[in-house]
Amino acid sequence: MNLLNLYQNNYLIVVVFLALGVLLPVVALAIGRLLRPHKPSAAKQTTYESGIDPFHDSRVQFNVRYYIFALLFVIFDVETVFLYPWAVAYEKLGIFALIEMLIFVVMLLIGLIYAWKKKVLKWI
Amino acid sequence: MDLDTLLSFEWGAMAPEFIILGVITLLTLLDLFMPKDIDRRILGWIGFAGILAAIVFVVLSYFDEGGVTSILFETYRLDSFAKGFKLLLLAGSALVMLMAVSYEPKEGLKEYRGEFYYLLLAGTLGTMFMASSGDLITLFVGLELLSLSSYVLAGLRKKNLKSNEAAMKYVINGGIATAITLFGMSYVYGLTGTTNLLEMQQVLMQTRAGDMQFLLMMAFVMMFVGLSFKLATAPFHMWAPDVYQGSPTPVTAFLAVVSKTAGFVIIARLFITLFLMTPAAEGQNSMLFSLKDMIAILAVVSMVVGNAVALRQRNVKRMLAYSGIAHAGYLLVAISSINLLFLFETMWFYLAAYLLMNIGALAVLQVLTSKDDSEDLSQFAGLYRRSPVLAVLMSIFLLSLAGIPGTAGFIGKLGIFVGAITEPSKAYVLASVLIATTVISYFYYFGIMTQMFFRPAASQEKITVPVGIWITVILCALGTIALGIMPGLALDFYNGNLDVLKDFFAPGR
Amino acid sequence: MVQNLLESSPSWTNFFIFFGLATALLLAVLGFVTYGILAERKVMGFMQGRMGPNQVGGSWGLLQTVADVLKLLIKEDTIPKDADRPLYILAPVIAFTPAFLVLAAIPFTDKFQFADIGVGLLYYIAISGITTVGVVAAGWASNNKYSLLGGMRAAAQMISYEVPLVMSVIGVVLLAGSLNLNEIVASQGETTWFILLQPVAFLIFMIASVAELNRTPFDLPEAESELVAGYHVEYSGFRWAFFMLAEYVYLFAMASLTTVLFLGGWLAPFGGFLDFIPGAIWFALKFSIVVFFLIWIRVTFPRLRADQLMEFGWKVLLPLALANIFFTAIIKELFFK
């Protein structure tokens, strides 16, 4: 039971940190509300655009590259899902896993080269 | 695991997969590094050659006397079932590849042409893994490799709105289906504690009736529903017409034939291995048998919906999509009747026939529609005048799809029909629906023929048929007729070389 | 005592005790931030041949940051009319919370650690990724072109550098055979510091972590000259302070992690003869060096161009990290089996 308790307590700590992490901004902002002045005016509440009146919708359409980077990130970040367990258990797995992982990563590298050659990695 | 274990595996069993994988890699790199001005069609031919090489290795494996080869701790099984269906999958992909080489949409494929070929191969690789996986995880990975490749393939015409929409719909429907299937799989895993199919079978056999029945039943239904999306059987067919219509025609052929075949492969593998010998509630001794009525209802709905809605279509691709739904329904009849004496054989034969006739029909369609980007029925008007040979070949495919004797389609249907009627509980109703809906299907198949032969052509322009299409169409037509007149060719080959029934349940080698 | 506490059954009592301890840590971190900022300004000042803050709180400017905080606290807080209000309010919290949350897993010494999680490293990496969401949310919610562009840039940069960061650590994991930060430190005790065994990984890790922290030379998301102030243009007062706070807490966390992963954590250098000095001191020392190093980098390098930044991440760091992994694995397979 001790091990289980240890395990659960460790995660209880994480919960504590989470609670504290949320509480701090909330409390600080709540206290701040008591201290700071509050005199809103139309000018204060406009969107900042270097002093001129804002024009157009600010939610403009982005360059598609942002999304492509997001997709690349998803792919390579998920790769680590396999790399981490492999790295941890590497001593037990040995050469077979190494070769497998090599093949796997080479495949992903081809993906990277693909993105590279297709000029996806170029910013703007 | 050390090097010795590694080398002790019979890697030769995986030769076809390795070839395809190698060709995919090669094509990707070639496509990336080849100068821009070289025509990418050459890549298609390389891919075609690769598939042929893989076919050779699959056929060579038929002469292996060793029975079942299983490597990688039973996750990869090369049994007769895998050998038999891999041949179909590869043959289908080869024909689709030929279609793809000749594919030229209105706005051109531009730099995507290379991608076309290796994505097709990637999808094929997925189906091959599905055919010979002995483990839930590899099964699933194969399924997803196929699915993901086909999503992209469906949307390959990036500038074409229809293609975009088709891909989007496919992704959404496919994603939902995957999730449902997986949810079912997770229960099966949970109840057995393993993902190895044969081990699961052993564990499930020992479950007492009533014991966890409910969860298992739920898993069964969920997996079946999820995979039904893949098969495009009603009522899970909504995506199929849209996706077939929007996709480039070779991709339509791939989805309609190779992907569907793979769907049936996975269903056969999964459900017959897992649930045939699992005791069911209420004293029945097989869960598959106890739930076969559900499959039968799906089959009936598919046959009726597919054929009835196809009647109303003017777009030929959609019509073929609905006809595909109906054909999936016919195949479900085979599965729901679970007549082990006939099941694998008839399924195999039917899928072979379906492969030939459907790819053939779509290849002809591709030639006719690429020019105007319209798939309206009227595109077929007066085909007999414009190109008699094409018209006659197309009618062979249509007759086969309609199941007229003398064509492979008839023998396939007959096999299913015989299987359904000879099984112990006699699915007369099911068989009758099969036959009745077949007659309904005459209306639309002959509708196309009416256009081709009876109607005047809109334009007298000569039709230029690319060489790839010629090869595809002629091979398909020859195959359709040969299998229709001498079905023994295929059936004897199948029965002589493969013993699916024995291999399927044999644990290990 | 703590050990007993940890082994007792979880309960509300435990919760409050932990809460108290965590608050203590929070205060310590806030203290660090207060003087970290000061230190940064001072160091930058010295390096640039000027004084830095020297008025408030004596000639060292010891209370400068405190004054800044007080100023922020009583500053009026405006929320733009067109902003997405709930998201606008939520964004600083989303950005800050994970920064504090990651501290739970870091072992400062063998005794002084809050949560000893089996997959501590993974926990750190997973949680720290959430901050990006806060940044993007802030950019989006402000409904301002600068903010949005800044937010998107920040997100693109953070995710681009997250990949090499995560990959570089795999070399360490390979050597240590564990994701538990304690064990990683322990295995450094058995061999030697991983900075020596994994120099490439360390380099990549440092570069990537600077980028992750949005610090110069990778501070494009908040580049004043291009984007005014990036994703937090519209933020003012204490809401803005929380973005800054998050940044410095991350600095703290990242420096700690670097210490743990590469510099042997609380272990004394050069074998056992320096063991008489407590681990905490060693840790603090190494930690300070890392922080100093980071500040040094900030002062030294000019800001990169956006395209150079992204391409560097993907085309140099990522392949390098992958190569490092396999180089390590092969070396280990060949010589240490």
Added chain:
Amino acid sequence: MTTVPLSAYLVLALILFCIGLYGALTKRNTVIVLICIELMLNAVNINLVAFSKFGINPSITGQVFSLFTITVAAAEAAVGLAILIALYRNRKTVNIDEMNTLKN
């Protein structure tokens, strides 16, 4: 506090799955639909991991399976978003109801 029983995980997964399915079938915004699909896949992960820890025959395979699920989910999301972007550029909508060019 003691160990959470298996059934709790299963119920949680089922609820998540149902929410996801409901969303995927009813929502009009494609991005939300894709996220709902992710939700369903994550429900599967909960199931798998719970089974692998507390199942009838606990085994590590479930966790391995869940890794593959995660990967596939990511790949699916990537492909889905890529296609959505392509569609958006041509059609200027992410609304499922407005995807209606395909019909007879």
Added chain:
Amino acid sequence: MNNMFLTILIFAPLLGVLALLFIPKTNEKLIKLVGFAATLPSLIFAIIAFWQYKAGAGLEQFAVKAEWFSFGNKEAMQNLYGIELYQPISYELGIDGFSLVMILLTAVLSTLAAIASIHIKKEWKGYFILFLLLQIGMLGVFASENLLLFFFFFELTLIPMFFLIGKWGYFEKENAAYRFLIYNGLGSAILLIVFVILFAKTGTMNIADITYLFHSGNDALIGGMTDDFRLGMLIALLVAFGIKLPIVPLHSWMLKVHVQAPPSIVMLHAGVLLKIGAFGLIRFGVGIFPEQFGQLAFVLAILGVVNLLYGAFLALIQTDFKMVLAYSSISHMGIVLIGLASMNEAGVQGAIFQVVSHGFIAALLFFLIGVMHERVGTTSIEKLGGLAKVMPLTAGFFLVGAMASLGLPGMSGFVSEFLAFLGLFNEMPVVAAVGTLGIILTAAYLLRAVMGMTFGKTPVYGEKVVDIRGVEFIPVVAMLFFIVLIGVYPSILAEPLQATIEAIILGIGG
């Protein structure tokens, strides 16, 4: 050689198809010649077979059997049941007296119809290819010794017919083609169900074996089929062949086809294809389920009389001569049913006689219609008149054909009607008495129609109308020859049929 005899007989037209494929489609003369010539080998072979048979040789020598393919996993069957549950399906052909007669009829009519095809106006190449395929189908149906093979050929007639009607027919040709397709498709679907159930129950597709098993009295051999089940099967067969025959409620498609299809095709359709229904009913209905057939005899008799009277009454009021003949065909098929329903030797003989006789008569009349339509451009009785003046020979032949059709003694129609009614009077006198009314009506409607056309006021026909001439005489004369031959010397048919009829009677137990 004898092994290949039937195969060559049936597939000889295929040579013509191959030859036609390589003839350019502009070469009209050659195409017509080849098309005609390709029908001849089958005719010659059929005559040889008939002649040998008349000379006393057995028909068994022609039988051929070769394994075709097999369903099911044999090894598993062996393991599970110890036997091969389902025998391989064979390619087996064979003839008896009845089928020999039918083959001869088919071969003769095919050749004649090929001659009649001179009136076809367009795309001769496609036409003759389909025509020859149709011929193969028809010949094959009669020679099949195997259910599946039978079905194969049965369906093989369907597709060429669809195109022949749909492309070369008259105004509403497509509609007619579709009706033909769907009705017959449905019929063949039902047929397939019955066949496969038979296969499932007995494990074989050989017709003789199945018949033997059903007559053996051992229910276990036929999968424990109950009597009710057998009755159901028979009814299904009745529907399947009833559509083809056609029996009254299922006849509407046939009217369309008769009116819309080109004359040469209608010759074959009325002359042979309808008879496949009768052939099948005798072969499978009477052959495999005699007892159940006995139970249904009364119903069949009623159906027969209904057919007879319904056809006759409606023929009486038609204004189009083609429709008159179409209804007359329905009416005459009623006689086939009547003959079968009587279940005695005379009746069955009458039915078969009627099958053959009506084949010739209907073909003759439709050929004449084709000739006439070619000249005057209409078949409406009201618009016609005075043909005797402008086309005396054609008019004369019409009259002779009508006489044959209404059963004038000395012609084939008389023999068959007489025998059929003789049979029925022995069994069900009342029904038969009602039926005879139909004979009178036949005379009435035929004479009304033919008289209306040939005599009376002559309307103005477009151009100069020429009488029947040239090769057109050949079919007319040939068919008249057969009609009269059977009429005056019935034993030419009766002898070959003797054995078959005896076997049937034995099965019925009458």
